Amino acid sequence: MTKSTAPRPRSRRSLLRATFLPAGVAASLVLVPLPGAFAAPSADAVVSEVYGGGGNSGPTEPGSVRIHDIQGNTRTSPEAGKTIAGVPGIVTGVRTSGSKGFWMQDPHPDADPATSEGIFVFTGSAVPAVKAGDSVLVTAKVSEYYPAYASGGQSVTELTGPAVTVLSSGNAVPAPVVLDDASIPAAYAPDAAGGSIEGLTLKPDAYALDLFESLEGMNVQVKNVRVVQATDKYNELWVEARRSDTKSTRGGALYLGYDAPNSGRLMVQSLAPANQPFPSANVGDQLLGTTTGPLDYNQFGGYTLVANSLGTLKDNGLQREVTAPAPDGTATIATYNVENLSPADPADKFGRLAQGVVTNLRAPDVVALEEIQDDNGPVNDGTVDATVTITKFIDAIKAAGGPAYEWRSINPVDGQDGGQPGGNIRQVFLFNPQRISFTDIPGGDSTTAVDVTGTGADTALTASPGRIDPANPAWASSRKPLVGQFSFRGKKIFLIANHLVAKLGDQGVDSRFQAPARSSEVQRVQQAAVEQAFVAKLEAADPDAKIVSLGDYNDFQFSPALTTLTGGGVLRDLVNSLYPSQRYTYVYQGNSQVLDHTLVSPALTNVQYDVVHINSEFAVQASDHDPQIVRIRP
Template identity: 60%
Template sequence: MPSRRTARIAALTVAAACSAASAVVVTSPAHADTVRVHDIQGTTRISPLAGQQVTDVAGIVTGVRTYGSSRGFWIQDTQADADPATSEGVFVFTGSTPKVAVGDSVTVSGTVTEFVPGGTSSGNQSLTEITRATVTVVSSGNAVPAATVVNARSVPDDYAPAGDTAANGSVNGLTLKPAAYALDYYESLEGMNVQVSDTRVVTATDPFTELWVTVKPRENANRRGGTVYGSYTSQNTGRLQIQSLGAAADFPKANVGDVLKGTTAGPLDYTQFGGYTLVASQLGTLEQGGLERETTRKQSRGELAVATYNVENLDPSDGTFADHAAAIVNNLQSPDIVALEEIQDNNGATNDGTVAADQTVQKLVDAIKAAGGPAYEWRSIDPVNLADGGQPGGNIRQVFLFNPERVSFTDRAGGDATTAAGVTKVRGKAQLTVSPGRIDPANDAWKDSRKPLVGEFSFRGKPVFVIANHFASKGGDQALHSQYQPPTRGSETQRHLQATVVNTFVKEILKNQKSAAVVTLGDINDFEFSDTTKLLEDGGALWSAFKSLPRSERYSYVFQGNAQVLDQILISPSIRWSCDFTYDSVHINSEFNDQISDHDPQVLRFRP
């Protein structure tokens, strides 16, 4: 999501400056003069020597990072102890380009520090480092310690232990059990030289020159090579992020389903955006899996096709209009109604009070026609400036496109950014008071968030109510690899309120017309099994059509190795129980390194 990208760029910029502020300092009664690396790492996530000075810590340099704000190098002790919980590797933070080389035998003196990527408020685990280091090179050209093999057999099936209730759910103070929990296993290898072999890519290469692989190819696999995230209690333990110590230009441009053949090896790091990360000094060779973008089938004459598509902060300056148009025309087969999310105003992120988006939408409509699609008409409501969240100045909103040759829009004047749409009963049928309109826009559920857009359409003389949504993002939630287990999902609170408001509105439609055809769709920013979805479905008012697909096919977004649901189409009982609908998550973006959006569009076809 854009908010995650923005936060990431800021975090990378200030990482070095925040090192001291993000450090966990623990006073230990013992004083160490000369210690081994495993003494520093200890048997928990926090070093027993945190905050102390250590001298002449011996090790072989296994990797050197000469770029970014976290410059330094890794050392690994050749004299391992017998405890599998204690890592033999550690990162030495220098802040400037290190004057060592891989294979150097060194002694390091400095301060043991626990650095929390993203800061302590992020909930992330900490990375044990030696800082303010004085380094002595004893000899050069030494053999690097053999890499520990990470594979399906070595990684436990259980993801993490339950956190210590006396420590607010933190796992920091718990003794590591690397044979029982995946997060403990990875922590026991922190800073060590590790390797994976013949690993399948489960998140495509991103703009930050990283990708994700799985060492468990059978773990919740789907037919396109991904790893599906199916519940909060069934984590995918084989996921591992891959970065490179080499030049960015040499990093493979991989799609989901590709394979890094051979050995990928290097130090195991812990990062803000991804947790445990293999920083590769040796990268496997990319073997392409031949993944192709999907195309849905064309709706029949009597079927209404309704789609949702998050076009990721689209504004007139973007160069993706032709690509989005081709996707809508060719891959989505020109749906009758398309609900778009993240349409920005006419000058994008420029924050000058502009809220109109007519130029943005018209440019897309023109591109669709040029691509051989229909001459879509559109409806939307401009938001109040800076009131709907998203990229500052962008004023994102939802927009309805519709093909006037197949469907008509029922216009009822009076809808604007602050007027609430209502429902009345006319001649035994439900009817909106304004169309297009917004659902309860003054409700606190929509503070700094997109308000739902509702419209009334007519297909072959039959009314269809469509509600386009873009719920609050997951920004700020604790990561799956958080020190707090289970992690807190604080962003749910607002989405739960939003789901309740939308559900209440749908129930009002159904109260006036039990058989009404209602389609609620958009970027729900939550899973099909989440409480957000359950609140949308409350009382049987709606049902997520995603659940009509096999579990292995339920995803619209790929994040940190997990293929997951964020975009949904929910349907009212008259559509669900007619048993005459089809649903398709059309995978054209989320699995590809050259994606034009980070979301896959969804298409529902039914006969009203």
């Protein structure tokens, strides 16, 4: 790989900072002859600009330590904790908001592809006085900044408390490194058996994470790339720089296994002023031409190209899907995570969600909802009832031309089901009484476990609606599955609405620990085992039981949780019946992935299943999840 240059800005959310210095770092000074590009300052140079109260005077002579010496050939600097005098570089990008500073790059690289030639100079709350093309000398302390230390994120080597001297202006910015199939390895990260990879010598030709780290702070470029995650409210999007990564039917980067994280994904931000529009892109759109800027790392997006110049957006014309009409004699059952819906949400959110139910899902007979908040949303005052929230949603559905749904749910114990504090999210069954009936069986409440009674055709729930084993520790600070008994044309159907524990605390695919730990997986496996036992008991009572378990499982189709839930063949996951290129319900860090599932019992053999893509791929979303629907003939 031929070296070039790249600056990079911090995430828009990185306003509170902490610096961590690895223990036992060793100094390693490399004396490099200084070319004429870093001569003494010109007469009109800005000398001795000091940021962060460091107390250093502006350097007037280049020191002996260059950026590649500071960066070193591992993920942390051999100079960490030291103040280095007179580090030379060309400014390649300036961030004037959020975590302020600038990137600079040495235009005279060494011969080692593992050592970056770029670095971020953090100026704290002060807007940098430099501009791209300035030749500068910087005296500053070398620090390792961890944007996401607790969750295993990578560090950023940077210069802090700088004193800056501008030698000259208008210099050529170092040419960017082009990131594409030829330069980005297919393998994502080295495997340290769950340990830290920080001390490993970088192998940029072998691993994508090593390549990105070796270009940290340098000028990089992508050309004619497709968008794999839509523009968000922070003016960020994701692109796929490797055309050979797995592609979904609609242009996303498809995540089909822990060993296949799609190594070419990059977040794109912009260094343009706030009054310059950022492209509003959907999945499958393209950024044509070149997008160029520093390579950064942040706590929510991993490696990020912070663009000085953006490619031109080409709209691929992505459309929201509408599911097929239901054949006669089939019951239609959908699941939809409505993303913390509360009465305080604007009317247009209720309207968009309702339109999704009525138009895109074709008004299913039953809709299992997740993330319905209580009547005052995140206000944490002990309120647990959600009648206002649900009624407002049902009214919005009627206004959109849908049926007059009825509903069943169970209020949780205040503060016991996780989610947004004060929100008391829960699952809810909406059902169209003109098409399907709910069998009300008294006795269900937030703390009483539902059970199975009878055998064969007489098999029934002891409570409907009911909750599965709510006192079990597996459900601590998490939603308990909601079970309901329905009747469709005289046929009994058992529905289980799920919202398993979230992935909070898991290490990301770009973690400094490889393979990354998925700590939340332990509880989801426990939850899956509790539900699997309940389903097995129901099927033991009636082998012909028609069971649909659906909702937001917060895990993948190949995960241990879903393997546990389907154990013994009690349920089958319908997402596996789709072509691999269609298996996704959610997009995260540029990966189109499955979090929502519909599972059915062996007795349900005549089913049609559809994930209806109306949210996750679009810049304008009613929710961050796509709904799905199953048509069954019980």
